[in-house]
Amino acid sequence: KKDILGIAELSRDEITSILDTASIMKRIIQSGDKKTNYLRGKTVLILFYENSTRTRVSFELAAKYMGADTININVSVSSVAKGETLVDTGKTLNSMGADVIVIRHNMSGAPHLLAKHVNASVINAGDGMHEHPTQALLDMFTIREYYKTLSGLKVAIIGDIYHSRVARSNIIGLAKMGAKPVIYGPATLIPPEIEKMGAKIAPTINDALYQADVVMGLRMQLERQKNALFPSKSEYARFFGINQVNLSLAKKDALWMHPGPVNRGVEMTSGVIDGFNSVINEQVTNGVAVRMALLYLLAGRENMKVSRHASGTV
Numbered sequence: 001k002k003d004i005l006g007i008a009e010l011s012r013d014e015i016t017s018i019l020d021t022a023s024i025m026k027r028i029i030q031s032g033d034k035k036t037n038y039l040r041g042k043t044v045l046i047l048f049y050e051n052s053t054r055t056r057v058s059f060e061l062a063a064k065y066m067g068a069d070t071i072n073i074n075v076s077v078s079s080v081a082k083g084e085t086l087v088d089t090g091k092t093l094n095s096m097g098a099d100v101i102v103i104r105h106n107m108s109g110a111p112h113l114l115a116k117h118v119n120a121s122v123i124n125a126g127d128g129m130h131e132h133p134t135q136a137l138l139d140m141f142t143i144r145e146y147y148k149t150l151s152g153l154k155v156a157i158i159g160d161i162y163h164s165r166v167a168r169s170n171i172i173g174l175a176k177m178g179a180k181p182v183i184y185g186p187a188t189l190i191p192p193e194i195e196k197m198g199a200k201i202a203p204t205i206n207d208a209l210y211q212a213d214v215v216m217g218l219r220m221q222l223e224r225q226k227n228a229l230f231p232s233k234s235e236y237a238r239f240f241g242i243n244q245v246n247l248s249l250a251k252k253d254a255l256w257m258h259p260g261p262v263n264r265g266v267e268m269t270s271g272v273i274d275g276f277n278s279v280i281n282e283q284v285t286n287g288v289a290v291r292m293a294l295l296y297l298l299a300g301r302e303n304m305k306v307s308r309h310a311s312g313t314v
């Protein structure tokens with residue numbers, strides 16, 4: 001593949017291959033000698049039109065660990081602020097020798113448009129309400145690390161599904177991998193097409209959480225709520241919040257997840273976020289390994305093979 005634009009475009013085998021490569025990358029990170037040369041001579045440009053902490057920093061770290069030259073473009077002080085179009089900005093970066101462009105944009109489909117106009121590989125780091133494929137890959141990686149498989153697992157996804165690109169990518173990916181995504185949230189924030197993507201809609205939060213292997217909270221997307229009726233923060237916490245009481249319905253060892261950033265006390269209580277079963281910090285750690293894997297698979301193959309790390313010798 002030239003680009004990673006969405007989980008919808010990836011086959012089950014491709015997802016497995018990315019997760020397997022990420023396992024190798026995680027071993028490299030854990031070895032303490034994080035610097036590799038797999039992307040030596042390659043240039044990774046990070047172009048974010050929306051705010052980010054986790055995705056932006058982990059892509060930059062991943063590119064640096066892989067030995068690439070990397071530049072984080074600050075859109076607010078670039079020529080975007082003078083009215084340059086996305087395609088013209090992309091072509092400009094392409095002309096400067098970008099091998100990979102990582103883009104986050106508030107418009108759904110922006111990475112797809114960019115990918116058509118540049119030779120560089122394009123990675124979608126979140127496009128509007130559409131997809132956030134690298135988040136779903138790191139979530140699936142985290143779940144697979146614990147359960148050794150995704151097949152047959154009940155994954156409860158709770159909250160603002162309508163605005164959530166994380167939910168969309170996870171539902172598509174989990175269903176492809178044989179898991180059973182079950183969703184619950186405010187009725188106005190459940191898109192009708194969600195069942196076609198492979199999710200079941202639970203009638204109550206208790207039904208969603210009952211015997212779940214994984215419970216995933218979602219951020220309340222205040223910045224995207226222009227056209228949707230939405231509960232207040234206190235109503236949301238009361239009727240859709242994940243707490244230690246309703247989590248007792250899930251399996252005892254269920255994983256508690258959230259893509260972040262989290263509104264403490266709204267989507268999840270602090271007791272859950274910092275609780276024993278919470279893997280929120282591990283999700284962030286795994287994000288670097290998954291993004292290293294993607295950079296390697298898109299741009300690193302020619303330099304050298306990563307397979308020598310598969311045996312665990314680094």
Ligand code: CP
Nearest residue numbers: 052053054055259260
């Ligand atoms: N999960 C996620 O995409 O977080 P950031 O917005 O901080 O990148």
